[in-house]
Amino acid sequence: MAVPLPDSHGPMLLASLVFVPFIASLIAASMPQDARNREFWLAAGVAVYGLIVAISLYPEMSEGTVLREGFDWLPAQGLYFLLRMDGLAWVFTLLVLVIGLLVVLYARYYMSPNDPVPRFFSFLLAFMGSMLGVVLSGNLVQLVVFWELTSLTSFLLIGYWHHRADARRGARMAFTVTATGGLCLLAGVLVLGHIVGSYDLDIVLAAGELIRSDDLYLTALLLIALGALTKSAQFPFHFWLPHAMAAPTPVSSYLHSATMVKAGVFLLVRLWPALAGTPEWTWIIGGAGVCTLLIGAFIAIFQHDLKGLLAYSTISHLGLITVLIGIGTPLAMVAAIFHILNHATFKASLFMAAGIIDHETGTRDLRLLGGLRHKLPVTATLAIVASAAMAGVPLLNGFLSKEMFFAETLHVGGDRNWWMSVAAVAMGMFSVAYSLRFISIFFGKPAGELPRDPHEPPRWMRFPVELLAFTCLVVGIAPAISIGPVLDLAVAASLREHTPDYNLATWHGWNLPLVMSIIALFGGITLYAVLRWRFNLRERTRAPLLSHFNGAQAYETAMQSLTRAAEWLVRRLGTSKLQKQLLMLMLMLLIVPLLLAGLPPDWTILPLEGFDPLFAGIWLIGGACAVSAAWMAKYHRLTALVLVGGTGIITAATFLWLSAPDLALTQLMVETVTTVLLLLGLRWLPPRIESAEMQAAASRRDWTRRALHMMLAVAGGLVMTVLTYAVLVHPASDTIADFFLLNALSGGGGSNVVNVLLVDFRAFDTMGEITVLAIVALIVYALLRRFRPAPDSAEVPQQQLHAFDPASRQTPSEQADSGYLFVPGVYLRTLLPFMGVIAAYFFMRGHNLPGGGFVAGLIFAVAILVQYMLAGATWVEAHITLRPHRWLGFGLLLAGVTGLGSWAFGHPFLTSHTAHLHLPVLGELHVPSAFVFDLGVFAVVVGTTMLMLVALAHQSLRAHKKASEQAADAAMPAASEGAL
Amino acid sequence: MEIVIALAVGVMFGSGIWLILRPRTFQLITGLLLMSYAVNIFIFAMGRLSVDRPPITLSPDIDPAQFADPLPQALVLTAIVIGFATTALYLVIMIGARGLTGSDHVDGKEPRE
Structure with a gap:
């Protein structure tokens, strides 16, 4: 008995009723602070539009028609986004819109010019949309989603004057109560869906007999009642409503008397055919x-x-x-x-x-x-x-x-x-x-x-x-x-x-x-x-008799004991010591897989790739580098860094050896950039000098701990070795790799399957990844803006003050222009355009041969980086204008727009399209849209790398400036004392 | 070949574990770097090892078995770049914490002994 999903080719009137307020909410949010009139016209326009739509539907309603509109949501789970309007929904729609219109008009005069009105109208419109969503939902799960949205917007509106403690408290209380009720409602709806076998409102309403005779009826009823009663402020959950009065009065008028609190009773009326008519209903x-x-x-x-x-x-x-x-x-x-x-x-x-x-x-x-x-x-x-x-x-x-x-x-x-x-x-x-x-x-x-x-x-x-x-x-x-x-x-x-x-x-x-x-x-x-x-x-001051039954007090007490219980748990089970946390993590990493893993069913051994002594040789070096880095990291940071870099290079070589040229390129470039990055950071760490006394002073407990850690490290290494070996000697099960290999050229228009994967098949992943990159770069930038060096590392490092170092006499750019770095200076400056060309080359060929946006971006970043290293930040910035933020923004925009572009042709987000151009000199050129996407990736990688490294490099300049200012400050009083 | 890769992953991971259990922030970062190499190679190895068979398909009619698995490669490529970004973040937090607390201990204060 499935009600078919209606055709959604007609005008989506109901959908527009629900979504227009949300869109207007976004527009309202972006208006200036004092745009009271514009906000009013926008909100009123939305309400009037809704009213026109609703009134135009009156003829259908008076004939008793049920309008249904829908589209796929999660068809695999039997979930459809379904809007449904019958007489009841129509009347409530009208109520929400009429009162909404009047409240908007009223609020225009009520809100003071000092209040940030965009926020107010934006939330109010979002509420209007959510409430219409509740009223018009034809799917119960979807109804709960809108239901919770009304709780959320109510929370935001109660807390509108968030500088007031009562507003914050009232908002929190209202949200906790109604949103918890909403979760109960969700559970109830799921039970109902389980009984009926569908979440479609029409089917559920027609299945009253079935529901009432089911064993789970009482469970469903109780849960749904909890949702409705909390929302409609019914005893014993009524206490949140008086506290919600901290909201601006238009909100109280709209949400907390006319519409939102009616959602609970609306739901009960709505589900009356399905649930009512039993003693349990009447009693509860x-x-x-x-x-x-x-x-x-x-x-x-x-x-x-x-x-x-x-x-x-x-x-x-x-x-x-x-x-x-x-x-x-x-x-x-x-x-x-x-x-x-x-x-x-x-x-x-x-x-x-x-x-x-x-x-x-x-x-x-x-x-x-x-x-x-x-x-x-x-x-x-x-x-x-x-x-x-x-x-x-x-x-x-x-x-x-x-x-x-x-x-x-x-x-x-x-x-x-x-x-x-x-x-x-x-x-x-x-x-x-x-x-x-x-x-x-x-x-x-x-x-x-x-x-x-x-x-x-x-x-x-x-x-x-x-x-x-x-x-x-x-x-x-x-x-x-x-x-x-x-x-x-x-x-x-x-x-x-x-x-x-x-x-x-x-x-x-x-x-x-x-x-x-x-x-x-x-x-x-x-x-x-x-x-x-x-x-x-x-x-x-208080009502007689009933003042003792204070729901708000009970709520506060419950919340406080919850907080205390959490604190107690953290005190008993938690630790603020990072080493202990990591120790636990590593122990679990060892123990849990051991408990879970059984031996694989058969030990078919793959034909091995043979044993190459050269390969073993390079890993002898790589392994030695890793172990010595572990040994050196405490007292010899620079050595450790070099050694880790060595392991990284060997890793890159391994990728190259094992048929992954793209990985090798990327690893190599990332290795370079990471090393430079860490080198820039080393300067801010405190000096640590190895001494015999320190070693001697290490207590027995220290040695026990070290022994434990060593055992753990060895065990962890062994587990990983065994695991890797076990996997490698077994044949791979069928993977989706074949699909990519077979379709990269025909479907993605490129022969480098890894690159086609990144910019075409799994471009959405890449889109997410470059967004993460951009976010991290901005975080690094923001953190460094607030960075204050420790006092003992603020001054110019000892080495740079030594007369032997030309840096004590010359600025970096003088060294590169005429000093001892003259020759490399000329050489590296000449190299810049070449490196640019190399980056372009790797970028262009990326779709067919190893390369692509990531690698090219890193190469280009390194090209700029060497200029910084050689001539110093001041010189480079005087000669080249770099705007890393713009690179970031441009790159993200380009990638996003390319993705959206496929929508214009009716394809899903980020569908690639290959264009064949005939250019006069270059001949036929084939340009997939993934190429433009890759350009976005390139720009983001350049922007990220530059932003981080430049921000870090500038810290030294800033610190020097500050140190010299402090020195001047310190000198001043001394001079004035001397004058006295 | 396989045994070498397995040992390499084990050695790097073991060194990484040792380092991330150390008390100083720089040791921690070094440990994370080593661990990320190990994990990247580990994920990469899930596509099994193949020599001289890069996933570059020059003609549409091919036998997929003759090419290395491109999927783990694409995943590891992203992992390498993200790893770079997180290393930068750790580094900035490391020097920021050192500037703020005056100590380079992972807990932000020197242990009482």
């Missing part, structure tokens, strides 16, 4: 919802922060939606979807109003604010309308869905069980009380001096609030014609064949839910009055 989802709804509403009354109050109220309303989903009857689902929309409308406007008040008065403290209706009459009216909707006052949208909620609680309890209804009425009372608390700031007198004298905000900053409050009214008065069609779409898409008859009307006649509403309304007013005047609400 409904139970969490009831606790959340009561706790949130109760704590909200005792908040002193405007946004804190709204945050707890959001928690409570999300709880209400969760309870409805937990009840799970079709009518309850209608109420849940309806309340999601209503809550988004009034809560977003309330947050924006709170932001305006904060913006205008400079405080959000309910104890300070009062009497604002005189200064902010319009904002006050709007906020009062929205809070009335929140409280569930008739003729406003909040009232309608709350009525439906009351009706459902009555229904679920039947005639005898009233506890659900009691909880609902209590929640209703609490919400009336906190709504009154919220609007109390507009009446009475301010309790204290306000930080700022408030004025009405700019016209367009208030507009979103006006529009939303107006919507509350329209929906509240004429629901059937305003929200009715939209709601019908969502309900029909999510409930399918279970779609109930329902009647959206303001007046249902005198019935029990209405009585409950009236009780809640008057009970709430009484409760507020009692708390206000009897219990001194303004003075209470």
Whole structure:
């Protein structure tokens, strides 16, 4: 029962909905710091574009069509990138885009000119894309990916003002909770996919019976519930939401009331056909919802922060939606979807109003604010309308869905069980009380001096609030014609064949839910009055009873013990001593393969390549060099370096001997450059002189340790010897080598298979490698910029001060121009163009004969290097302009563009193409595009080598300058003392 | 031939182990250099040894068995160049640490004895 992947030849409308915000996010990030207006137009343009697309799809939606768009993601794993829009997704898309547009407009005025707006709008747009991705995903795994992206963007937005500790803490907390929930969700989705055999949403939704009867049903449900409940801030994970209020208010309004926190309940509604209808569903989802709804509403009354109050109220309303989903009857689902929309409308406007008040008065403290209706009459009216909707006052949208909620609680309890209804009425009372608390700031007198004298905000900053409050009214008065069609779409898409008859009307006649509403309304007013005047609400710093169940505290404690446990482990098991770490590593290197390896099944011996005494002879030298380097490295660094170089040369010779000319060339050039590099570094190491006393002073422990290391070294060497020999005498199994050998010339257009491998077959690897090279070069450069030599090696070395050394009298360039280096100077300068030609030659022939970008780059670098060695940095830089950074950038760009070029012809990244040119003098020339790629490699290698060596060479100049300055400084006081 | 290569890898690797267990930074770098030679030859040898059969195919109709395995060669070529870059990085860290701590001990401070 596989739903086929739709053809993706049509216009990718859904994909554009998801990806346009991400692209805009990148553009937004690259705008200048103060481009508030441009950022606004960009973000608003994205939202408007999305709205146009969404609205143009309305005809399809109203026919009940399910739109599907997709392309391959991991087809081998049965994963497709699938976007799917039905009525429910459409309604949520609209919600995300409309509120997004209003928030963007609001944020244009809210953000201060000092805030770095590109970051803000960039994150906001990325969030918009992620949220649309969640809503439109037709594949569950893909949904989780977007889900985690919303957590990530939420984290970034909460931490937007990262200089504030509360923002950092809130961001961390929100991310830890929601991202952990996201991981649970992923696990749950995988279980679901395991049960159904597909991650395709359509298939999963159609397999409800199968899922509910499976043994793994409870596991899947629990994991998915954990994801949804953490995201929607449900008890006991609700604590992160109030801390997320450290975000700028547009973010709170958008993410933390209207959209992101709705992702959890959206998911539950989405999966309702697949998962709901069991007692487990009702208990887990409904139970969490009831606790959340009561706790949130109760704590909200005792908040002193405007946004804190709204945050707890959001928690409570999300709880209400969760309870409805937990009840799970079709009518309850209608109420849940309806309340999601209503809550988004009034809560977003309330947050924006709170932001305006904060913006205008400079405080959000309910104890300070009062009497604002005189200064902010319009904002006050709007906020009062929205809070009335929140409280569930008739003729406003909040009232309608709350009525439906009351009706459902009555229904679920039947005639005898009233506890659900009691909880609902209590929640209703609490919400009336906190709504009154919220609007109390507009009446009475301010309790204290306000930080700022408030004025009405700019016209367009208030507009979103006006529009939303107006919507509350329209929906509240004429629901059937305003929200009715939209709601019908969502309900029909999510409930399918279970779609109930329902009647959206303001007046249902005198019935029990209405009585409950009236009780809640008057009970709430009484409760507020009692708390206000009897219990001194303004003075209470924490909510009674519930303040002990502090989720945030539990979270912090858990985090701290985790850190402590990690520290303990590191203390017990770790060591900061490098030698011990390496010792462990080497021991493991010996022991683990010995444990794993068995003897190979048969000992077929290959016909050996014979024994060549000359080859044995050169390795006698190579081995001797290696061992003596090990012996000398402590006291005779230069000797050791020369000896290691000897081993390197022998290695290069071996490559040449054993049919690998490319390797031999590369090894030889790298050897040269490495040696020069290390020589430049030697100067900064402390002097170490071998002495008999030192040897004598070595304790017994030292000798034991050395003996152990020696044993380890010998054992390691033996293991490697045996291993190498064992491999070499066995025939190779079938490899992919044959493919490369057979196709290099026909497919890659070159006869040097190694080079074709590097620049064509495995060019992507090479691309990565040159990127690494460039990064390393930049790291070396950056580290050297901060380099401070040790005091005892800052001065000019002893040798250079000795009268015997001409360096004490002449600069390097004088030596090369007229001094004792005159002859080599002339000789090497003449050599430079020749070496350039050689580099070009090796580069050109690389595709067919040994050579190529790597080798040529190194040869060219060495050509420049010898000039430096001979005449010194000052002279070379006065005569040749080298810009290593540009070589790097140019090379990477060239390689990348060549790769991208194949896209233009509809081939995958880095597909090589061979062009045949007819040139007048040179005749027919065949130029594969890999050639251009290789040119990029060449440039990067030159740039890397130059950048590192030049940066290192300049340290001596810098240090000399500094040393002479210090000497001058030291001389100054002495001179002035002498004058005295 | 095979025994010589095997011994060469062993000797270089053993010297490398000895050196990277030493306390001074320069010894460590030398050890890493020797080890990288050993490992490069080891990987290269995975394609087995062949004399006078470089993987240069001058005509399209060839017998692949008559050529050395080009794959380990390409891998080792990249390894050599990356090895150069990492050596440069170690070197800069080595002299940077020496400048910062005043000591060339691998732990950044002289051992207490």
